[in-house]
Amino acid sequence: MPSYIYPNGFPFSDPLAFNLDGQLSRVDKKxxxxxxxxxxxxxxxxxxxxxxxxxFNCRKGQPLVELKIKDHPQLSLGGKEFTKQFxxxxxxxxxxxxxxxxxxxxxxxxxxxxxxxxxxxxxVYRGFRMIVIICLPNFAVLDSKLFENQVPRMLIHIAxxxxxxxxxxxxxxxxxxxxxxxYEKLPKGAKNKAYSKxxxxxxxxxxxLDKEREVQLDKLSTHGKKEFFKESEKMLEGLVTxxxxxxxxxxxxxxxxxxxxxxxxxxxxxxxxxxxxxxxxIDILIADLKQSR
Amino acid sequence: xxxxxxxxxxxAPAANLVKVxxxxxxxxxxxALEDYNNRCSSGVRVSQxxxxxxxxxxxxxxxxYLERTRTKQEELExxxxxxxxxxxxxxxxxxxxxxxxxxxxxxxxxxLRITKLDTKIQYDTTNIETDNKVxxxx
Numbered sequence: 001m002p003s004y005i006y007p008n009g010f011p012f013s014d015p016l017a018f019n020l021d022g023q024l025s026r027v028d029k030k031x032x033x034x035x036x037x038x039x040x041x042x043x044x045x046x047x048x049x050x051x052x053x054x055x056f057n058c059r060k061g062q063p064l065v066e067l068k069i070k071d072h073p074q075l076s077l078g079g080k081e082f083t084k085q086f087x088x089x090x091x092x093x094x095x096x097x098x099x100x101x102x103x104x105x106x107x108x109x110x111x112x113x114x115x116x117x118x119x120x121x122x123x124v125y126r127g128f129r130m131i132v133i134i135c136l137p138n139f140a141v142l143d144s145k146l147f148e149n150q151v152p153r154m155l156i157h158i159a160x161x162x163x164x165x166x167x168x169x170x171x172x173x174x175x176x177x178x179x180x181x182x183y184e185k186l187p188k189g190a191k192n193k194a195y196s197k198x199x200x201x202x203x204x205x206x207x208x209l210d211k212e213r214e215v216q217l218d219k220l221s222t223h224g225k226k227e228f229f230k231e232s233e234k235m236l237e238g239l240v241t242x243x244x245x246x247x248x249x250x251x252x253x254x255x256x257x258x259x260x261x262x263x264x265x266x267x268x269x270x271x272x273x274x275x276x277x278x279x280x281x282i283d284i285l286i287a288d289l290k291q292s293r
Numbered sequence: 294x295x296x297x298x299x300x301x302x303x304x305a306p307a308a309n310l311v312k313v314x315x316x317x318x319x320x321x322x323x324x325a326l327e328d329y330n331n332r333c334s335s336g337v338r339v340s341q342x343x344x345x346x347x348x349x350x351x352x353x354x355x356x357x358y359l360e361r362t363r364t365k366q367e368e369l370e371x372x373x374x375x376x377x378x379x380x381x382x383x384x385x386x387x388x389x390x391x392x393x394x395x396x397x398x399x400x401x402x403x404x405l406r407i408t409k410l411d412t413k414i415q416y417d418t419t420n421i422e423t424d425n426k427v428x429x430x431x
Contacts, residue, residue, distance in 0.1 A: 174428035
């Protein structure tokens with residue numbers, strides 16, 4: 001029978017709880033606090049982040065992190081959802097938000113509008129008294145500005161896991177900067193050894209969520225990834241909906257539907273119950289409009 | 294080690310000279326203790342006089358500092374006990390009592406950084422925020 005709590009009363013070993021209280025006290029003093037969580041794909045980052053979210057919620061007298069598909073203000077998948085849910089969490093008075101799949105906030109996009117927006121958010125968010133937990137496979141790809149502003153305070157690197165528990169190492173900001181240094185120095189095939197170059201501040205273990213929450217989290221995570229794949233397919237294949245075509249041509253959706261039927265333009269695929277067309281449909285309708293004039 | 298007949302000694306700061314004198318007293322006590330241990334281990338019955346007098350000298354070097362800085366009653370009682378044992382006790386002391394004096398004074402000198410071997414800042418490395426502060430992250 002797997003257990004879900006250690007003798008210290010938490011699903012993770014000491015002295016992590018003491019250090020998390022340290023982050024809470026920072027936030028209470030209106031200082032920025034951000035916890036990074038990294039590890040290879042499928043190592044349990046989201047599970048562990050949920051544990052941390054539950055811990056912070058309990059400390060502030062709030063219920064456990066909600067994991068319903070239609071209502072999960074504290075667990076955001078990707079940057080867009082993060083910026084939207086940040087305001088929602090602040091409105092609900094929640095002390096922590098998890099920014100999962102944070103690979104979109106990386107150095108390569110440093111001059112993009114998205115990166116600048118997220119950077120700005122991290123510069124000013126301390127006034128909201130919230131802790132942000134960022135989960136991604138490798139923290140060294142994060143925008144450098146985050147480290148220059150000393151926003152991240154702790155890194156939790158998940159080394160390995162089995163079906164019931166996982167191992168982690170915790171590093172301070174100084175340790176993180178040294179890992180980033182070694183990450184730049186080491187050759188491509190050996191970059192993962194950067195973590196072993198720096199002594200962690202402490203090591204520990206964490207347990208899995210209980211069965212019910214594990215299933216909830218799994219469903220939520222899969223749903224989020226499905227949405228991501230839908231968006232990716234749409235972007236890569238240049239697909240458009242009725243509404244997008246109508247917006248482009250400055251016509252109503254009914255007009256677009258009628259003319260697509262007249263021109264016998266077939267939809268390329270469906271996503272959910274939404275018909276998706278290739279962008280060539282817009283060109284055909286524009287040509288039709290010019291002809292009718 | 295400190296030559297009071299030398300002009301350079303007069304111009305040196307007193308605190309530096311005292312540190313050297315304390316180190317000298319400690320060194321002499323160490324030699325006496327070493328000799329005492331050596332003879333005891335060989336099975337020879339040996340007098341504690343040299344060890345006690347050198348430990349006494351070493352304690353006297355520290356006495357003013359200890360009486361000024363120690364506030365807890367237990368510590369003050371411990372210092373009085375050491376004084377009584379080293380200067381006024383006629384009977385022979387147990388070896389453990391002699392070593393206790395030695396350990397106590399050694400610890401005092403280590404905390405004062407007179408004999409501290411490592412220069413690293415001591416702090417709880419499992420406390421991430423302390424580590425951040427020590428490394429000068431706000």
